[in-house]
Amino acid sequence: MSNRSYDPIAPRRVAFLGLGVMGHPMAGHLAQAGHQVTVYNRTTAKAEAWAQTYGGRFAATPAEAVGDAEFVFCCVGNDDDLRAVVLGPQGAFAGMAAGAVFVDHTTASAAVARELHAAAAAAGLGFVDAPVSGGQAGAVNGQLTVMCGGDAPAFDAMKPLALSFAKAVTLLGGPGSGQLAKMVNQICIAGVVQGLSEAVRFGQNAGLDMHQVLDVIGKGAAQSWQMDNRGKTMVDDKFDFGFAVDWMRKDLGLVLDEARRNGSRLPLTALVDQFYADVQALGGNRWDTSSLIKRL
Known part of the structure; x- marks a missing residue:
C-alpha cells in the first residue's frame, strides 16, 4: 500500500479490470482515495x-464487475486481452450503464483504441485510451504519467x-492519440537505454569506476531518467525488477507496425528491437529493459 495523500473528490462507483503489476496498485489507489471499487481479474484468486x-x-x-460502475478502468496485456474483457456477452460494454466511461490503461494499438471508441459511442458509453508511463514503481507510488x-x-x-494514481493526466487528441503518444515514449526509451548500455560497457572496458562516472555525468547534459534509475543497477548486473523485455518487445512491435502505416523511418528503434530479441535468446524475457547491456 502507498502512503500518498489524495485530493478530496466525491466517492464514485468504479470497476477495475486486470490486476497485474500495474493494475493491482492502481486499483488500490482508487480504493484508498475513497471510491467504491469492484475488481475483475482472469485469475479470480488475485x-x-x-x-x-x-x-x-x-x-x-x-x-458483472461493471454493473453499477460510473467509471471502468482497465489494464490488461494486449489488443486481444482488451477485446476479451470489453466485447461479447460477458464483456464490460454489455454490462455498463449508459453514460458510464471506460478508461483503458493497456498499452495497445491505436487501431483497437479507435475500434473500441466507436463501439462505446454506439452503446452510449464514453471511452478514453489512456496508456501510462512510470513503470511498476510509478503505479505503487501513485506517480504515473497518463x-x-x-x-x-x-x-x-x-x-x-485517475489523479489518485497519477501525477499527470493529459488529453492529447482524438481516439488513439494516447496510444500514439505511448509509442513516442517507447521510441525514446529504446534509444536512451541502448546508448546508456554502450556507455557503461565502454567505461568498464576502459577501467573506470562507473558508479563514480555516472555520479559525475548525471549532473550534466547526459543525465536521463534511465541513467538516474538504471545506470548503477546496470553496472551491478542487476535486472530482476522493472519493465520486462517481453513487454518492451510487444510495445516496439506496436511502434513498428504503426510506423509502417504512417511512413515513419525508425532505423534505431528497429535495431534495438532486434537487440531485445538477443536478450530474449539469452533467457532474459523477464529481465528489466536495462538488460540490453547483457548482449555487450
Missing part, C-alpha cells in the same frame, strides 16, 4: 486477494479519479 487487502468487491466476469486520447467530456470526467 481479485479475491485484492478485495481482502483493500476492502473492495470482486466479480466473476467483466460484465497519455490520453478521446473526447473531452469523457476525459474531463475521468481525470480527477
Whole structure:
C-alpha cells in the first residue's frame, strides 16, 4: 500500500479490470482515495486477494464487475486481452450503464483504441485510451504519467479519479492519440537505454569506476531518467525488477507496425528491437529493459 495523500473528490462507483503489476496498485489507489471499487481479474484468486487487502468487491466476469460502475478502468496485456474483457456477452460494454466511461490503461494499438471508441459511442458509453508511463514503481507510488486520447467530456470526467494514481493526466487528441503518444515514449526509451548500455560497457572496458562516472555525468547534459534509475543497477548486473523485455518487445512491435502505416523511418528503434530479441535468446524475457547491456 502507498502512503500518498489524495485530493478530496466525491466517492464514485468504479470497476477495475486486470490486476497485474500495474493494475493491482492502481486499483488500490482508487480504493484508498475513497471510491467504491469492484475488481475483475482472469485469475479470480488475485481479485479475491485484492478485495481482502483493500476492502473492495470482486466479480466473476467483466460484465458483472461493471454493473453499477460510473467509471471502468482497465489494464490488461494486449489488443486481444482488451477485446476479451470489453466485447461479447460477458464483456464490460454489455454490462455498463449508459453514460458510464471506460478508461483503458493497456498499452495497445491505436487501431483497437479507435475500434473500441466507436463501439462505446454506439452503446452510449464514453471511452478514453489512456496508456501510462512510470513503470511498476510509478503505479505503487501513485506517480504515473497518463497519455490520453478521446473526447473531452469523457476525459474531463475521468481525470480527477485517475489523479489518485497519477501525477499527470493529459488529453492529447482524438481516439488513439494516447496510444500514439505511448509509442513516442517507447521510441525514446529504446534509444536512451541502448546508448546508456554502450556507455557503461565502454567505461568498464576502459577501467573506470562507473558508479563514480555516472555520479559525475548525471549532473550534466547526459543525465536521463534511465541513467538516474538504471545506470548503477546496470553496472551491478542487476535486472530482476522493472519493465520486462517481453513487454518492451510487444510495445516496439506496436511502434513498428504503426510506423509502417504512417511512413515513419525508425532505423534505431528497429535495431534495438532486434537487440531485445538477443536478450530474449539469452533467457532474459523477464529481465528489466536495462538488460540490453547483457548482449555487450
